Structures are given as structure tokens and as C-alpha cells.
Amino acid sequence: MNIPSNTSQPRSRNGSKKTASAKTGQPRARRSRTPAAPVVPDPTREIAYDIVRGVIENRRMLETTLGRSQEAREAEPRDRAAAHRLGAATLRHLGTLSTVLEPFLRKQPPEPVRVALLIGACQLLFLETPPHAAVGTTVNLLRRRDLAPFAGLANAVLRKVATQGVTLLEGLDQERLNIPGWMWSSWKYLGPGVARKIARGLAQEAPLDLTLKSDAPPMEEGIVLPTGSVRFPAGTRVPDLxxxxxxxxxxxxxxxxxxxxxxxxxxxxxxxxxxxxxxxxxxxxxxxxxxxxxxxxxxxxxxxxxxxxxxxxxxxxxxxxxxxxxxxxxxxxxxxxxxxxxxxxxxxxxxxxxxxxxxxxxxxxxxxxxxxxxxxxxxxxxxxxxxxxxxxxxxxxxxxxxxxxxxxxxxxxxxxxxxxxxxxxxxxxxxxxxxxxxxxxxxxxxxxxxxxxxxxxxxx
Ligand SMILES: C[S@@+](CC[C@H](N)C(=O)[O-])C[C@H]1O[C@@H](n2cnc3c(N)ncnc32)[C@H](O)[C@@H]1O
CATH class of the missing domain: 3.40.50.150 (Vaccinia Virus protein VP39)
Structure with a gap:
């Protein structure tokens, strides 16, 4: 990819474009001083990482990666669902996250490292993950994926993101950043201001809507929408209903x-x-x-x-x-x-x-x-x-x-x-x-x- 036209080529502080230094992370980055102890895998982050890489590097659908991944198939349903949510949240805020990371990256890291940083930053800025967990799991992920030389970079960048927190989002036009430029323009035919309304709608996780069989008894919970569908909050477990x-x-x-x-x-x-x-x-x-x-x-x-x-x-x-x-x-x-x-x-x-x-x-x-x-x-x-x-x-x-x-x-x-x-x-x-x-x-x-x-x- 990749990533969006407005964010695919992060710029250095002086504004010059940087190119990836290596395909899979053979580093020019400083070596991590953290000792390389064996790292216990964290299925949620591992699967989310594969999902986001699939989209950014291969234009592969999220569900396709989930379906193909042995790790995802073997994961506990809870971990799988959490991975889906983390991957989806990173993609939902992709333009914003890329923009936030840009000033902290003196050099453009290889794409697999950048994806780990995007997921880490998403946890810090949008999912209220405690900083030690977001930073620690990103560092571990990089070590497990043979990207250990970038662990120090990830540690430093994400700590800065954690310290500055949501102040990093101030002044950003997130609605605009999170939609690829060509797509935003393509929605102009819908009328003035509609592209922005759509982007605002896309920033939210979708609720769960149900269609009831015509002879079904009314549901006691959920909101009945004007068109008759019944709505539950995002994340509701369907089999429990x-x-x-x-x-x-x-x-x-x-x-x-x-x-x-x-x-x-x-x-x-x-x-x-x-x-x-x-x-x-x-x-x-x-x-x-x-x-x-x-x-x-x-x-x-x-x-x-x-x-x-x-x-x-x-x-x-x-x-x-x-x-x-x-x-x-x-x-x-x-x-x-x-x-x-x-x-x-x-x-x-x-x-x-x-x-x-x-x-x-x-x-x-x-x-x-x-x-x-x-x-x-x-x-x-x-x-x-x-x-x-x-x-x-x-x-x-x-x-x-x-x-x-x-x-x-x-x-x-x-x-x-x-x-x-x-x-x-x-x-x-x-x-x-x-x-x-x-x-x-x-x-x-x-x-x-x-x-x-x-x-x-x-x-x-
Ligand atoms: C948009 S989805 C349909 C969703 C479905 N109508 C529903 O409400 O649940 C499109 C479906 O069409 C199938 N499809 C695509 N091209 C087709 C074709 N030429 N003949 C039959 N099915 C096709 C795809 O495999 C996919 O399952």
C-alpha cells in the first residue's frame, strides 16, 4: 500500500518524503537495549496485527485474514472478537493514527513496524488501554515477528504518544483524515456536507441490528427503530440474545x-x-x-x-x-x-x-x-x-x-x-x-x- 494517499508517505520534520529503508525490517534503526527474553504470544494483538497488515500491505479483507489465520481459528472466541475489534478500530482511525505518528518518526520505518505502531497508538488514543499494556505488547509483538531491532523505537514512540495522549488529536480534522481522498471526493454527488456526515457516522462502531420474523414475539430489550429493526449496542453477543x-x-x-x-x-x-x-x-x-x-x-x-x-x-x-x-x-x-x-x-x-x-x-x-x-x-x-x-x-x-x-x-x-x-x-x-x-x-x-x-x- 499503501495506506491512504494523504498518509502513505509520512514526512520528516523538514517535510521531505522518506522511503522505507527495508522490506521487512532489517534495520537502520538503533538496536534495542531490552534483553531478548522469550515472549509469550498475545493472541489478540497477534491476530489484529495480521489483519491490519493484510489490509495495508495486501489489500486483503479483514474477514479473509481472520478466516485463513490458523491462530485466529485456534483462538478463544473472546480473543478472536477482541482482535477483530482492535484491527477494525485501527482501520477506522487509520488516517488519524498515521498523522499522529508522523512527527515521532524521524525515518519512515518498514511497513510491518509502522503497522505495529498504528495498533499500539490506537490502543492508547482510542481504546483506553493502559500505557504499560499498549507499549509492552507492541514491543513483544515486534520481538516475536523478528523485528526486535525496532523494539526500542516502538517503546520510545509509544511512550511519547502515551504521555501526550489525546492532546495529540487536538486540531486534527479526523473525519477527513480517516477517509481516502479519492473516496471523499467521490461522495460529493450526494450533496453538500454529506461526505462529512458519512465520515462522522463511520467513526462510530456500528450497533447490532436484528430483523425479527413476522410472527416473532417483540423483544423486551433493544430499541425498536422507525423501520422496525431492533437495535442493540455494538459488541452485544448474538447467541446470548x-x-x-x-x-x-x-x-x-x-x-x-x-x-x-x-x-x-x-x-x-x-x-x-x-x-x-x-x-x-x-x-x-x-x-x-x-x-x-x-x-x-x-x-x-x-x-x-x-x-x-x-x-x-x-x-x-x-x-x-x-x-x-x-x-x-x-x-x-x-x-x-x-x-x-x-x-x-x-x-x-x-x-x-x-x-x-x-x-x-x-x-x-x-x-x-x-x-x-x-x-x-x-x-x-x-x-x-x-x-x-x-x-x-x-x-x-x-x-x-x-x-x-x-x-x-x-x-x-x-x-x-x-x-x-x-x-x-x-x-x-x-x-x-x-x-x-x-x-x-x-x-x-x-x-x-x-x-x-x-x-x-x-x-x-
Ligand atoms: C452483497 S452479498 C449478498 C448479501 C445477501 N443478499 C444478504 O442480504 O445476506 C453478494 C453475494 O453474491 C454472491 N455472488 C456474487 N456474484 C454472484 C453471481 N454471479 N451469482 C451468484 N452469486 C453471486 C457473493 O458470493 C455474495 O455472497
Missing amino acids: PGFEEGTFWVQDAAAALPARLLAAKPGEHVADLCAAPGGKTAQLACTGAQVTALERDPARLERLKENLTRLKLDTVRTVCADAAAWQPEAPLDAILLDAPCSATGTARRHPDALWIKRPRDFAALIEAQTGLLAAAARMLKPGGRLVYAVCSLQQEEGPDQARKIAGQFGLKADPIRPEEMQDLPEALTPEGWVRTHPGLWPDLGGMDGFFAARFIKES
Whole structure:
């Protein structure tokens, strides 16, 4: 990487750019005087370190690193969850942390050392970790990763960060720093000030939202949101919630619950969910009494979808492992939900890695895949059939541009969403009749993910 364009090349005090002195830390730094005793691993920091390095150095998704890491698989669930939170917090504050560290680094350290410093600084400035723990664990981590010669540097830098504490954050435009420059500019189309509202929303850890089955008893705890989802604080353990075993609810951001509702599936209708796993929207469709086919091309993700539907006792859904761009139903369908693969920038509250992984040049392939899936969906519909196209993206190219381009193509015409359908969230309805949510909405309730949805009808 790496890291953000605004922070990737920390500058020395005189402003000149420094380049990394070595790939993996063969140092020009001063040798640590701390004796090299065997160091006990700390699974939380070790896993968080791999997560953040995966994102910064390889543009690898956080969940991918977690899934691949043997250490993560063998860790206690508590340590794994703590690692996820620490990695995610570091990525959420990445621009700020890079800026804070800059004056303390006379030379740009190798990237693996810089990542350890970012995680250490995140603990000190945002997670209220006691200084001895944040500094000590960073030093130990570097020793365990064959970066012992940088232990002294880490010790000195993080002690300074600990001493100055949150005063280091004064005067920083954190909202701006924590969003890559190109992405901030790309959100200008949403209107004046919206990029900043989104950044403010992204600075918070996302709460836990649940969608309840239509016949589920009301939950005694949690806040019922205007759109009907039930919200719990971030960090709530899902399996501990009443009704989990019985399958009365599933986890789904309040904004993610909107697209399936716009399809207005009716009992007995033949409906397909074309990109279905892990199945939140499939479950919503199944609850309407429609005959639902859920398509997913990734076998492992399809298994997860099946497990979710089993827990929810939604056993009428037909599941198919197939590429939706090539699949054909036995008979034309009444309605289709296409929750297309996308950049996922709208989910950056839950997945802050999404901010740093995608680049502008990645969009062309995504747009091509979305267009192919839209064309395929149009072929599957009966005349008068409905299609909802949704993406969890904040990007114009994947949302409004696609909706404009598709209306009038493949026999599809726009079917604008009506104000009465969005009475519980009128601020998300656009003048074109699309739904556009973003993390800056509901600031007092804890925000929501970014989704775009547009509806079409197949012409006769
Ligand atoms: C945005 S996620 C869907 C989330 C899901 N609709 C939900 O609400 O839980 C996109 C999913 O589409 C799948 N996918 C991507 N391209 C596909 C294709 N051509 N055919 C079928 N599934 C596809 C991905 O594997 C991924 O699981």
C-alpha cells in the first residue's frame, strides 16, 4: 500500500518524503537495549496485527485474514472478537493514527513496524488501554515477528504518544483524515456536507441490528427503530440474545432490510434472490409466503445461508449453487431481488477495511458484473415482473449511474419507489424514486449502513 494517499508517505520534520529503508525490517534503526527474553504470544494483538497488515500491505479483507489465520481459528472466541475489534478500530482511525505518528518518526520505518505502531497508538488514543499494556505488547509483538531491532523505537514512540495522549488529536480534522481522498471526493454527488456526515457516522462502531420474523414475539430489550429493526449496542453477543436458538431473528443492518421490502413479494409468488448469502434478504422474502429460490455461487457461503435458514426454520426456500449470470429458472419469475456484488463502501462502519481495499480502478470490473447480472435478471422475469437492484455501496457508479443506464435497457422500465413506501425513512427517498441510505442518517440513533436500491418492471 499503501495506506491512504494523504498518509502513505509520512514526512520528516523538514517535510521531505522518506522511503522505507527495508522490506521487512532489517534495520537502520538503533538496536534495542531490552534483553531478548522469550515472549509469550498475545493472541489478540497477534491476530489484529495480521489483519491490519493484510489490509495495508495486501489489500486483503479483514474477514479473509481472520478466516485463513490458523491462530485466529485456534483462538478463544473472546480473543478472536477482541482482535477483530482492535484491527477494525485501527482501520477506522487509520488516517488519524498515521498523522499522529508522523512527527515521532524521524525515518519512515518498514511497513510491518509502522503497522505495529498504528495498533499500539490506537490502543492508547482510542481504546483506553493502559500505557504499560499498549507499549509492552507492541514491543513483544515486534520481538516475536523478528523485528526486535525496532523494539526500542516502538517503546520510545509509544511512550511519547502515551504521555501526550489525546492532546495529540487536538486540531486534527479526523473525519477527513480517516477517509481516502479519492473516496471523499467521490461522495460529493450526494450533496453538500454529506461526505462529512458519512465520515462522522463511520467513526462510530456500528450497533447490532436484528430483523425479527413476522410472527416473532417483540423483544423486551433493544430499541425498536422507525423501520422496525431492533437495535442493540455494538459488541452485544448474538447467541446470548433471547430467541437466538428458537430462530426468531437474524442479524441485518436496518438499511440492509429495506431492499427486500421494496420488492413487496406476495404469498405464492415465484421470487428469486440472485446473490443470496448469507441470506438476510432471503429470510425476509421467505417470511412473505412467496416461493423463494436463493442463488449463490460460492459453495461455502451457500452453506452458511442454509445454516441460517435452518436456524430460522425457513425450510420452504429452494437453494441453488450457481452463477446468477448464467442460471435460468424453469418458468419466468414474478419478482427478483438482485443484491449485487459491489465495492461495499456502504458497510465501512462494520468493515472499515472496505475504505482501504478498493481503488478507483477496481470499479470497472464490478460495474461490468453488475450489468451482466441485471441483464440476466431481466431475462428471468415474466412481463410485468418486478426487479429490485440493490448495492451496499456509496459510489455513484454502482448506484444511480447503473439505475439510469438500466432503465430502458433489457426490457426494463423504472418503477419509482413511492413516498408512502418510505414513510418511516423519508430522508432516504431520492427525487428519482430510489432509496439511498448512508452512515450519516439517523445520527442520534447510531446511524445505518449505506445502501442504494432502485426498482424496475419488465415491460410486456
Ligand atoms: C452483497 S452479498 C449478498 C448479501 C445477501 N443478499 C444478504 O442480504 O445476506 C453478494 C453475494 O453474491 C454472491 N455472488 C456474487 N456474484 C454472484 C453471481 N454471479 N451469482 C451468484 N452469486 C453471486 C457473493 O458470493 C455474495 O455472497
